[in-house]
Amino acid sequence: MENQGQGLHGRVLESLGPAITAGAYPPGSVLRTDELEQRFEVSRTVIREAIRVLESMHLVASRRRVGVTVRPTEEWNVYDPQVIRWRLAGADRPRQLRSLTVLRSAVEPVAAGLSARLATAEQCEELTRHALGMVATSRGQQLSAYLVHDVAFHRVILRASGNEMFARLGDVVAEVLTGRTEHQVMFTDPDPAAVTLHVRVAEAVRERDAARAEALTREITAGAMAELDVLAP
Amino acid sequence: MENQGQGLHGRVLESLGPAITAGAYPPGSVLRTDELEQRFEVSRTVIREAIRVLESMHLVASRRRVGVTVRPTEEWNVYDPQVIRWRLAGADRPRQLRSLTVLRSAVEPVAAGLSARLATAEQCEELTRHALGMVATSRGQQLSAYLVHDVAFHRVILRASGNEMFARLGDVVAEVLTGRTEHQVMFTDPDPAAVTLHVRVAEAVRERDAARAEALTREITAGAMAELDVLAP
DNA sequence: TGTGACTCAAACGTCATACTTAATTTGCCG
DNA sequence: CGGCAAATTAAGTATGACGTTTGAGTCACA
Numbered sequence: 011m012e013n014q015g016q017g018l019h020g021r022v023l024e025s026l027g028p029a030i031t032a033g034a035y036p037p038g039s040v041l042r043t044d045e046l047e048q049r050f051e052v053s054r055t056v057i058r059e060a061i062r063v064l065e066s067m068h069l070v071a072s073r074r075r076v077g078v079t080v081r082p083t084e085e086w087n088v089y090d091p092q093v094i095r096w097r098l099a100g101a102d103r104p105r106q107l108r109s110l111t112v113l114r115s116a117v118e119p120v121a122a123g124l125s126a127r128l129a130t131a132e133q134c135e136e137l138t139r140h141a142l143g144m145v146a147t148s149r150g151q152q153l154s155a156y157l158v159h160d161v162a163f164h165r166v167i168l169r170a171s172g173n174e175m176f177a178r179l180g181d182v183v184a185e186v187l188t189g190r191t192e193h194q195v196m197f198t199d200p201d202p203a204a205v206t207l208h209v210r211v212a213e214a215v216r217e218r219d220a221a222r223a224e225a226l227t228r229e230i231t232a233g234a235m236a237e238l239d240v241l242a243p
Numbered sequence: 244m245e246n247q248g249q250g251l252h253g254r255v256l257e258s259l260g261p262a263i264t265a266g267a268y269p270p271g272s273v274l275r276t277d278e279l280e281q282r283f284e285v286s287r288t289v290i291r292e293a294i295r296v297l298e299s300m301h302l303v304a305s306r307r308r309v310g311v312t313v314r315p316t317e318e319w320n321v322y323d324p325q326v327i328r329w330r331l332a333g334a335d336r337p338r339q340l341r342s343l344t345v346l347r348s349a350v351e352p353v354a355a356g357l358s359a360r361l362a363t364a365e366q367c368e369e370l371t372r373h374a375l376g377m378v379a380t381s382r383g384q385q386l387s388a389y390l391v392h393d394v395a396f397h398r399v400i401l402r403a404s405g406n407e408m409f410a411r412l413g414d415v416v417a418e419v420l421t422g423r424t425e426h427q428v429m430f431t432d433p434d435p436a437a438v439t440l441h442v443r444v445a446e447a448v449r450e451r452d453a454a455r456a457e458a459l460t461r462e463i464t465a466g467a468m469a470e471l472d473v474l475a476p
Numbered sequence: 477t478g479t480g481a482c483t484c485a486a487a488c489g490t491c492a493t494a495c496t497t498a499a500t501t502t503g504c505c506g
Numbered sequence: 507c508g509g510c511a512a513a514t515t516a517a518g519t520a521t522g523a524c525g526t527t528t529g530a531g532t533c534a535c536a
Contacts, residue, residue, distance in 0.1 A: 017489065019295065043517070053491045055288070058518085062252065062292045063299040066325070074517045075499040088411050089322030092299070113408045116353035120345070175346045178321050250518065276488070286520045291489090307488045308528045 018052050022060040025050070030069050030080055031093060032100035040077040041070070067093055091181055098189055110186050111238050115231035117179060118164065121171035123224035126215045129170040134216045136166050141212040148205045156200055157191045163208055167227070170215075190237075204233050251285050255293040258283070263302050263313055264326060265333035273310040274303070300326055324414055331422060343419050344471050348464035350412060351397065354404035356457035359448045362403040367449045369399050374445040381438045389433055390424045396441055400460070403448075423470075437466050 026046075029035060046057045061078055064070045067087045072078045087093055088109075097106040129137070143159035164187070165180040207230050214223035259279075262268060279290045294311055297303045300320045305311045320326060321342075330339040362370070376392035397420070398413040440463050447456035 019489090055291075055490065055492095058288075059292055059295045061517095062295050066296040066299050066323075072517070073499080074497070075501095075515055077516065084407070084410070087323060088407055090299075090320060109406055109408045112353070112357070112406045113350075116409075117346075117349045120349035124345070173342055173345045174317070174321055175342045176349075177317065252518090275486095288519060288521090294488095305488070306528085307526070308486060308530095310487065 018050075018056045019059040019063075022046070022050050022052065022056060023063055026060060026064060027067075027069070027092065028096045028100055030064070031086070031096040031102060033102070035080045037080050037082040039080045041080070042077045069093070094182060094185065098185060103189075107186065107189065108238060110182060111231075111234050113179075114183060114186065115228070115235055117176060118167065118183075118231050119224045119228040121168050121173070121176045122211060122215065122227035123220040124171035124173065124176075125167050126218055126220040126223040128172045129166075129215055133166055133170040134212075137163065137170075137212040137215055140166065141209045144200075144205050144208050148200050148202065150199070153191055153200075157187060160200075160208075161187050163212075167211070167215075201233065201237075204230060207233070251283075251289045252292040252296075255279070255283050255285065255289060256296055259293060259297060260300075260302070260325065261329045261333055263297070264319070264329040264335060266335070268313045270313050270315040272313045274313070275310045302326070327415060327418065331418060336422075340419065340422065341471060343415060344464075344467050346412075347416060347419065348461070348468055350409060351400065351416075351464050352457045352461040354401050354406070354409045355444060355448065355460035356453040357404035357406065357409075358400050359451055359453040359456040361405045362399075362448050366399055366403040367445075370396060370403075370445040370448055373399065374442045377433070377438050377441055381433050381435065383432070386424055386433075390420060393433075393441075394420050396445075400444070400448075434466065434470075437463060440466070 026041075035041065041061075043054060043057050043061065047054055050057065061070065061072055064078075065072055067090050068081055068085050069087075070078050070080055088097075094106065094110070097103065125133070125137075140159045140163040144156060144163065147156040147159060161184045164183045168180045168183065169177045171177070207226055211223055211226045211230070214220075214226055259274075268274065274294075276287060276290050276294065280287055283290070294303065294305055297311075298305055300323050301314055301318050302320075303311050304314055321330075327339065327343070330336065358366070373392040373396040377389055377396065380389040380392060394417045397416045401413045401416065402410045404410070440459055444456055444459045444463070447453075447459055
């Protein structure tokens with residue numbers, strides 16, 4: 011979760027990135043290096059390095075004699091964790107949350123199915139522990155403690171699937187869950203049905219029942235989508 | 244599919260990136276800028292910009308007094324299209340292909356289900372056209388023509404789902420399909436069952452039958468996974 | 477002998493400047 | 507009016523100097 015805010019180019023990045031992803035510079039907009047140089051009061055080197063990074067994220071394209079142009083949204087590297095964070099923090103938040111939740115609903119059930127076949131004994135234990143932790147913290151305004159277990163649970167599922175692409179979505183899911191808790195009314199306890207589902211997923215994985223783990227996780231993600239429809243505009 | 248090989252820093256990147264992702268520099272290895280400077284016979288500026296990009300991909304971490312260290316594999320931004328290309332081109336290819344195919348098996352069925360509800364008339368037409376194109380080119384060593392339709396078909400499905408995260412996987416799927424064709428024996432015609440499935444998916448989407456579209460696509464991706472098990476080591 | 481603070485140097489980070497390259501614009505000439 | 511060439515502009519590259527951090531080694535003191 012640590013930003014690479016180390017160094018000046020990081021600061022520039024943390025300013026330009028959110029601005030671009032928030033749509034402050036519509037696609038086609040042109041940024042000139044020397045202008046940025048003055049605005050941020052840093053040297054050309056720093057600006058150029060920040061631009062290189064934005065370019066590698068496909069947020070901008072740099073062309074001689076014309077400047078640095080903002081690329082259309084469809085070309086952005088929307089899987090870049092940095093980009094995801096920027097968009098979750100900005101005006102695009104609802105749209106991004108929806109996209110990510112749909113992605114979760116596709117990935118997590120399959121990951122759970124794989125976990126049921128591949129999880130180590132230790133991972134099964136972790137899963138059970140976090141599920142029980144969720145139960146224990148599901149009542150009485152302990153949302154932040156609950157969140158810790160919830161995030162950990164989904165992280166284990168994704169990692170235990172044995173697929174590195176799934177595993178790398180752990181941070182994304184964490185961000186979604188965290189964001190949901192933060193933006194939810196902080197006094198409503200979690201849905202008991204969801205809590206139970208997590209416990210049953212842990213069971214299914216422990217018992218190596220892939221189909222059941224997948225189906226139950228599908229229920230969890232379906233719940234997340236439904237919840238989104240209620241809360242979002 | 245265009246590499247950003249424009250400029251010297253691009254050249255350095257296209258040399259370092261594949262090397263790192265191929266494991267030529269094991270995690271923890273240290274690269275010094277001045278050493279790279281000499282090796283590539285370019286200025287610090289160029290090296291530093293390349294390093295910045297590698298850093299944004301979480302392939303390396305740059306620390307003062309110690310150098311640029313290669314990060315462990317689990318921290319790489321494995322969704323970065325550039326990283327995916329590098330790994331598909333290198334020694335990690337089999338592992339990467341497997342990961343991506345599993346990802347496909349999770350995403351594409353859900354995408355197809357969404358497409359059935361959201362695809363425009365034009366997208367339905369495209370789907371049908373490409374499915375029929377696959378049928379037409381499925382016999383008699385027309386693999387490259389077949390591939391074009393196959394890629395286009397899956398691209399439409401992912402795009403018509405209305406989810407930007409899914410849509411962005413179009414390039415990845417294209418790369419997987421292309422790679423498969425290239426590495427397969429070029430004289431075996433595609434599996435007729437797979438071809439039929441594509442036609443039926445197009446039908447299901449056209450008829451707004453989400454469940455059927457999803458189930459059929461699941462069969463397609465299951466086939467892809469099975470195929471991988473036969474071919475891969 | 478062990479521990480602590482202190483110094484030093486190595487490597488990256490930043491800056492300023494000059495020069496190079498390529499693409500757009502302008503304008504000349506046919 | 508049209509096409510080709512020169513001027514212009516902004517990014518790309520190179521280089522030298524200086525700043526900053528931090529790991530490691532040293533030295534003094536208990």
